[in-house]
Amino acid sequence: MRLVFFIVFCFCIAIGCSNQKSENNIPELNAQWDDSSKKISIPVTVATYNWHGQMTYGGPWEATEKQEPTIVKGNATIQLSFNGTSPDEIRIREYPSKTEFKNIDKASNQIIVPDKSGVYVFGVDGTWGNDGVIYALKIKVK
Secondary structure: OHHHHHHHHHHHHHHHHHHHHHHOOOOOEEEEEEOOOOEEEEOOEEEEEEEOOEEEOOOHHHHHOOOOOEEEOOOOEEEEEEOOOOOOEEEEEEOOOOOOOEEEOOOOOEEEOOOOOEEEEEEEEEEEOOEEEEEEEEEEEO
16 A cells, blocks of 8 residues: 555655646746857856746846856957747846846847956846846956
């Protein structure tokens, strides 16, 4: 009897987890820039999301706080692309601190890196209908 209960229990857990995973599959954001010789990927972290009723909260600054920045040349262009469906709207912000941000023009799916040396944190806010995700990336301009 215990074995039957255990098998049924494991089956129910497996079915529940597989359904949940497919419903809450948050789109991935890819970020890369072209060095003169090759494309270099920039790690992207999910800072916060509201996806199919599941929510988490955090800011881009906190999400990248322990992450090493990717070295990027000044005035480089970071190309952004999504796996799966593209969002209905994108907003890009630069975060100079945990509590401050400034909006960046969003003419296309790219970020033009400042030319001044330093570490920069960017947030990319994508919305798909009622769902939304804020992604974070951290770079260092040398």
